[in-house]
Amino acid sequence: MPLYAQNPSTPEACLGLESNVDRLNCYDFFFKPLIHQLQVDSTVTKKIDVDEDHAATEINNIQAKPNNIQAKPNKVRQKINQNLTNLFSLEMNEVERSHSLLDSRWELSKESKLGTWNLRAYQPIYILPAFWSSDKNEFPHSPNLNNTVDQDQNLKSLEAKFQLSLKTKALENIVGDNGDLWIGFTQSARWQVYNEDESRPFRETNYEPEASLMFRTNYHLFGLNGRLLGLSLNHQSNGRSDPLSRSWNRIILNLGLEKNNFTLMLRPWYRLDEDAKDDNNPDIKDYVGRGDLTAFYRKNNHDFSLLLRHSLKGGDKSHGAIQFDWSFPISGKLRGHFQLFDGYGESLIDYNHRATYAGIGVSLMNWY
Secondary structure (H helix, E strand, O other): OOHHHHOOOOHHHHHHOOOHHHHHHHHHHHHHHHHHHHHHHHHHHHHHHHHHHHHHHHHHHHHHHHHHHHHHHHHHHHHHHHHHHHHOOOOOOHHHHHHOHHHHHHOOOHHHOOOOOOOEEOOOEEEEEEEEEOOOOOOOOOOOHHHOOOOOOOOOOEEEEEEEEEEEEEEOOOEOOEOEEEEEEEEEEEEOOOOHHHOOOEEEEEEEEEEEEEEEEEEEEOOEEEEEEEEEEEEEEOOOOOOOOOEEEEEEEEEEEEEOOEEEEEEEEEEOOOOHHHOOOOOHHHOOOOEEEEEEEEEOOEEEEEEEEEOOOOHHHOOEEEEEEEEEEEEOOEEEEEEEEEEEOOOHHHOOOEEEEEEEEEEEEOOO
């Protein structure tokens, strides 16, 4: 019989056992009950600690409850600030940038920025040697009697039209790494090149300088990606004296959305009114409109755009226009260009004159 089975009085008695098995069993006799008790005590202590921590947390929550109520508005403000940050912090990956038409046009992403004072195309640049009108505006008129023509201008229905449009970035990254200031200029002319009887005059030339502050954005609407938000100060005039003078100034909001090879530009505007006696075209908003929408689509190197304008008024003031452009490849960078317009305001002198216009020619630069 081993020594520990005779109720050894101390653990030291286990040292006298020669067999390792008997010696270990002897130690178990003394220490196993103690280890079990320690495990029980530890569990109780842990439970007490957890209960105390839980109670302390509840007390703190009760004490901090008024502060939590006050903190809720702060959390709301933080959420709003985060959403605004996300709205203006678009970071497109390489694939998105390569397919982003708006990014290529306005240098929205950080990787697309080319610096300042680089000349770039703005609106389409084209020459239409044949530009035909269904209804010549022989007597341009306006509610301002100083801008009403009473002498026949002897115009031809067939003329030529061309447009030149450039822009450059004046300031870059105005707010952090976002916000660019662009300066643009567009000139379009209608040339009575086939009107030999009247010495082939330029019937109408429109000049359109503007300054635009453009920001990249990041939101989704109707399945489209909202990429652009901007504000433009726009002046448009024909540079002529009375009674043929026409001009106006606008503040234009720019909203740009896109998906793959499709873009949508929405531009509502506000006209800056002039003194009645100096206003060459006081009712221009009711004809040219209060905003426009341009849809663009590219497929197999063919570019299609559709422009819609409307006065946003009913009854006798319900006027607008639609313009369709198709640019197609000819050879290398030379492209053909077809344009069809119907409505009011094909040019400033015709702002309140409705007609259908069709033109064919070549283009060097398109919208994108």
